[in-house]
Amino acid sequence: MSKFDQFKAKLRPGQTYRRADLAQWSTAVDRHLKEAVQAGVLTKLAGGLYYAPKQTAFGKAPPEDDTLVSTFLKGGPFLLASPNAYNALGVGTTQLHNKTVVYNHKRHGKFALGGRTYDFRMKPAFPKKLTAEFLMVDLVNNLDQLG
Structure with a gap:
């Protein structure tokens, strides 16, 4: 299992994260954040604020x-x-x-x-x-x- 897959496995759909919160799971947090956003695993909401989208029957739900x-x-x-x-x-x-x-x-x-x-x-x-x-x-x- 790659480091990125390990990072991805920690994310929970429907949760929002700060970059500082995600840094505990990765030694290359900026690279993993960039990969996660490109893969659609995370959505960037604002500077340093990310959301793991929750999939619904109508598509990706916005954060609560x-x-x-x-x-x-x-x-x-x-x-x-x-x-x-x-x-x-x-x-x-x-x-x-x-x-x-x-x-x-x-x-x-x-x-x-x-x-x-x-x-x-x-x-x-x-x-x-x-x-x-x-x-x-x-x-x-x-x-x-x-x-």
Whole structure:
């Protein structure tokens, strides 16, 4: 079994990896990453961030948001939210948005990961799960960004 095959055997479909995480399985990690991307075993999502695609009946599935953001941030805590959640409050917002907001303690800014843009916002405190109260306060705080 070649070194590349040994490296490939460690990868799990549906998982996201940082280059530093993969370096433990290879002495030539950059070469193996290049080979894995060319072979379709890994997909490069961003600099130093990779995804082992999960095959479905409809083709290769994109990474789960939770898994991708957790790998990008090197763990939690974080809260995924979308302005679409405001629609459930019943306050008259009905527009749909194509963005995901990530409340966290580590990163701030907009990052393109795997073809999607995530808006990372550093907050000192946020709940573990979205609540109506948090959404209402967040709605008021982001009124200027709504259509």
